[in-house]
Amino acid sequence: MKLDDINAFVAVVNAQSVSQAARDMQLTQPAITRRVQNLEEALGLELLDRNTKPPKPNASGLRVYAQCQAVLHEVARLVEMSSADRAPSGPLRLGLTQAIADIVLRDVVEDLRTSFPEVSTSVSTGWGGQLAERVNQGELDAAAVWLASRTPLPKNTQGELIARDSLVVVAARTQVTKRTYRLQDWSDRGWVLNPDGCGFRAGLKRALDDRRLPFLVQMDTSGRELQLEMVARGHGVGLVPQSLLDASAHRASVAAVPLSDFKPEIDLWLVQSRVPGTLQAPIKRFEDHVRSGLAANALGKVEGHDGSQAASRSRAA
Numbered sequence: 307m308k309l310d311d312i313n314a315f316v317a318v319v320n321a322q323s324v325s326q327a328a329r330d331m332q333l334t335q336p337a338i339t340r341r342v343q344n345l346e347e348a349l350g351l352e353l354l355d356r357n358t359k360p361p362k363p364n365a366s367g368l369r370v371y372a373q374c375q376a377v378l379h380e381v382a383r384l385v386e387m388s389s390a391d392r393a394p395s396g397p398l399r400l401g402l403t404q405a406i407a408d409i410v411l412r413d414v415v416e417d418l419r420t421s422f423p424e425v426s427t428s429v430s431t432g433w434g435g436q437l438a439e440r441v442n443q444g445e446l447d448a449a450a451v452w453l454a455s456r457t458p459l460p461k462n463t464q465g466e467l468i469a470r471d472s473l474v475v476v477a478a479r480t481q482v483t484k485r486t487y488r489l490q491d492w493s494d495r496g497w498v499l500n501p502d503g504c505g506f507r508a509g510l511k512r513a514l515d516d517r518r519l520p521f522l523v524q525m526d527t528s529g530r531e532l533q534l535e536m537v538a539r540g541h542g543v544g545l546v547p548q549s550l551l552d553a554s555a556h557r558a559s560v561a562a563v564p565l566s567d568f569k570p571e572i573d574l575w576l577v578q579s580r581v582p583g584t585l586q587a588p589i590k591r592f593e594d595h596v597r598s599g600l601a602a603n604a605l606g607k608v609e610g611h612d613g614s615q616a617a618s619r620s621r622a623a
Contacts, residue, residue: 307348309381312374314341315353319371320443323360345370378444379462382579394584395424400592401437401449402429405530405550406574410599414592422588435505438463438577448578448589450596452547454509455571462580466593469574469600471547473506474562478540482561489568490517496524496542498533506545506572513568534560547572549600574600 317327318338328335346353353367363371398418402411411429418427430437434451441449442460450468459465475492493514499507514521524542527533530550537544538559551557576593 307345308341309378311341311345311348312377314338315345316371316374316378316443318342318354318361319363319367320445322362375443382444393424394422394587396426396584398422398425398427398585398588399446400427400429401440401446401451402431403434403437403450403452404431404528405452405547406450406596406599407431408530410595413599414595417595418588418591421591425585425588427588433500433503433505436503438575441577441579444579447585448576448592450574450576450592452505452572452574454505455573457573459575459577463577464580465578466576467573468576468593468597469549471549471572471574473509473545473570473572474548474551475565475568476534476537476544476546476551476560477563478538479559479561481540482563484564486564486566489513489565490519492543492563492565493517493519494522496522498525498527498536498542498544499523500528500533501526509570510545513570531555 314327314331314333314337317331318324321327321330324335324338328338331338342354349370351366351370353363353370354361355364355367400414407429415427415429418425430440430446432440434453435457437446437449437451438453438460440446442462444462452471453459455470475489477492477495497510499510501507511521525533525536527536530546531554533544534546534551534554534556536542538556543563544560548562551560551562554560574596576589576596578589
């Protein structure tokens, strides 16, 4: 049984596609297929249901997949332990939610390239929960992500709390005429939201479903500034972190709706592998850029900046 075969099988399950797994591992599709077959032969088990397209893990495959993840995690721990005293080098895979990427991406890439010339940095953007899970799966080394408050981090990760914020429903300023409202007062106006997959959107839908209120999406688009512009023009109501509203070019024409029954909180986390080893220094520099980017753009009160209120959370494997 070879680690290459285990890696290939995990890549196929994670990507839910042999072709995507081949691209991720920079191999041909036949090579990926052969490695999965090698693992099946070594175990004496079929791991994929090949009657589905794309092939999905069967019951045995799901059990083996969980064990393969544990094996790869322990191998990564061993490699990191052996290289912890060396200068930072090799690939560094970072994740950013899009709103944070808009603020810090350019400076992060340039600084890491200059400060750590032996480190090759790549950056992915996406939804917070998905990026955190990619760190858990070993596909990313660290990610700065927004998560709903009190959301547990994935089991193979550790985290540093960077900021806490509130999610607010926003509308054109001229439409907000009362001192207080309920969510039902705005539920039928049509929402301007991120595409499906966004945790903020999912939380809003749950809140509406719990109240048996309609979930009417008027505009389905990425980009906070575009969303706020559409809200300002009266095309619907939105849902954004208060900090992003405060920093928006449209803040004069958009207002937070004072809701008495819907006040969700969110946290910005630096999520990383539990054993970063030689990559700890560039990951810390990445975290510093996120913190300073938030402060420079007036995006919320950063907790723990002086070390007095820093919060951290970790879960054992």
